Amino acid sequence: MARLIGASRPYAKITRSMRLLHTADWHAGKSLRGRPxxxxxxxxxxELLDIAARERVDCLLVAGDVFDSYAPAAESERLVYNFFAELVRTRISAVVIGGNHDHPHRLDALARLLDPLRxxxxxxxxxxxxxxxxGSERAVVAALPWVPERLAVPVAELRASMDSTSVYADAVAAHLQQAVSQFRNGAVNLVVAHLHIHGALVSGSERASHVTMPYALPARCLPEAAHYIALGHLHRPQQIDCRAPCHYAGSPLQxxxxxxxxxxxxxxxxARAGARAHVESIPLTAGRRLRDVSLSLDQLRTFATSAGDDFLRVTLDTPHPLPGFAAELRRSLPNxxxxxxxSQEPATPAPLPSSLEPAELFAAFYRTRHNAAPPRELIALFRELYEEVAHTPR
Ligand SMILES: [Mn+2]
Incomplete structure (x- = not known):
């Protein structure tokens, strides 16, 4: 054994392992409450390109949800394809898979053009x-884009088993197994997949219907034979506890x-054939932070001077209901x-008499919410809208 260890040292010096960088969930084009x-x-x-150059990376793995929508805007596509062009210029190859937000055919439309550029x-x-x-290392990458339910399971079977939570997961696990059957001895064997592993932590910003139970694969489905498993779909960076090194890279921005x-x-x-991969996490610093804050009216004034450029979700605490607070708050905190x-003392809604006409009912409702009479213009607008709706033929 001692001889083997001794022999492996000079070998490690002359052959370089394969260096990979794993990212996912860019969601190019996604805005935050209308802010691009x-x-x-x-x-x-x-920042990612700088790290790739500094670390002399061979290949970038992008584990899906490159774009936020099926029909990304031209400027989102330009950003992503300019990035690919930079990879080509710096001789870094990439494996990019589709996520549930990407249009699978739209991404694939470029595949034959991009393959020769690696x-x-x-x-x-x-x-x-x-x-x-x-160099002397070869890698085999099993690419597993998001599997739409209609492709995972025949429709009839899905209908027949609406109660079962495992039909989809079983089908995807079988696809994973099939992909892994092409792993090779003497190569670095990798998986890039866009899927949901049961028990992983969601952030609430993923598409809700695609992180529910029927989509969750048990971690035991992940192949032990992989040197590394690069996952995308969940936005929180996290390691998955399974038999191979496996991570969700998470989104690069909050x-x-x-x-x-x-x-x-x-x-x-x-990664190197025949050895356990070494995985290092490198923090990203670009992008604005998102912050949740609760403030009283007094705190609001001092906070406004120190808010920086973070995007804020603000809960304003006041002793009484406060009509018109949102406009005021937007002025002092543009982010x-x-x-x-x-409000600590919510207005207690009194039961409304049923004999009121619609505008009176609306005024009574407004008083229960804002502890004040509605402005005259608002009532006029309500009447106008009400008339319009009431007289629109259905
Ligand atoms: Mn996704």
């Missing part, structure tokens, strides 16, 4: 295998308030993108 975030994503991707885009299920090489306070990162992986109000 593309410039922040540009900064985060620039940017391997696999938008739709089944993604198949991608082969990479760096995309919504469920992610407030999360440190974003990418993962640097050193407050989400405003709530909590």
């Amino acid at each position: 975030r593309l410039e922040e994503l540009r900064l985060a991707l620039t 940017i391997f885009v696999r938008g739709q299920h089944p993604g198949g295998m991608v082969e990479l090489e760096s 995309l919504d308030f469920g992610e407030a306070g999360q440190s974003k990162r990418i993962l640097l992986i050193d 407050a993108v989400d405003i709530r109000h909590r």
